[in-house]
Amino acid sequence: MSDLITLTGIEATGHHGVFEIEKREGQTFRVDLTLETDHSAAGASDALEETVNYAELAEAAHALIVGEPRDLIEALAEDIAARCLGLAGERATAVTVTVHKPQAPIEVPFGGVSVTVRRERLRMVLALGSNLGDSGATLAEAVGALAAHPRVRVDSVSDVARTKPVGGPEGQPDYLNIVVTGETSLAPRALLAFAHRIEAEHHRERGVRWGARTLDIDVVALRRTGTAVGAAAGGELVSADPVLTLPHPRAAERAFVLAPWSWAEPEARLAGQGVAELAASAPDRDGVERLGPLKWEAAAPNAPAEGPGR
Ligand SMILES: Nc1ncnc2c1ncn2[C@@H]1O[C@H](COP(=O)(O)OP(=O)(O)OP(=O)(O)O)[C@@H](O)[C@H]1O
């Protein structure tokens, strides 16, 4: 989508800032935002329901400027981006938000200071595994925690696979593995940090490489929205960053990831190849047994609702 809705100069007094005096006295904040959308339907029908009402976007940004004080304008920009994507839902793919702070406490003459964030809705594929403790319950709670995040939407949870351990020390218990697909408006690094937080809540310890673990959550792939599941590498994010390598560097050779993913999304592709075909030729394919659905809804901390960025 390459059509835009742009709002500039949404202005109000807010109480954001690191310093106590900023929180107490307040100052002017100004916001510009651009929503990436598709105007073809609204352009043809002339119907407000087919687009995102710019007044709602402006009111949302205004409410956050005058609302709960944040220390950083980065955090305010992040909140506004999330709210706009939540309001727009499927009608937008991305938003760019700039927060200006013209009276910032800077001791030298300056012409202006601002931060800009761009956030987009991403299709996500996560692989979860566990081979210590009550693995079924742990996986169910982890899916519940993912679904309860306001900026994550879980669309499908694969059947559970019982799998033979791949790599790592001898004598580990079998794993339970699942794949979760859905959408997020979190930045990729923030999604990984959230996954690590859920792992930590389940007492994940990192010792021996590929050692037994209570819970592992890997980001297998992220894809821009608006590209079909089966599209060859369509919109797939690629990154060589060791903190978050995309797609996951070992996913394409792991039947314990590929098989459950193909059960949840039979047409899925990874780096241009069919996931089901990759699963059928992965070295560990004979160690994968399909058990059945995971009952996770009851484990959700809050009932899953709405969608990313609400
Ligand atoms: N796509 C990714 N998903 C999850 N972690 C990743 C990814 N790319 C890089 N990493 C990094 O890998 C590091 C090790 O992750 P972790 O301890 O989960 O590895 P592991 O599950 O034992 O092994 P493997 O990476 O082979 O699945 C993490 O600190 C993380 O920053």
Ligand SMILES: Nc1nc2c(c(=O)[nH]1)N=C(CO)CN2
């Ligand atoms: N069967 C199985 N083997 C593994 C798994 C896993 O989830 N399942 N995870 C690993 C590192 O992430 C290493 N080996």
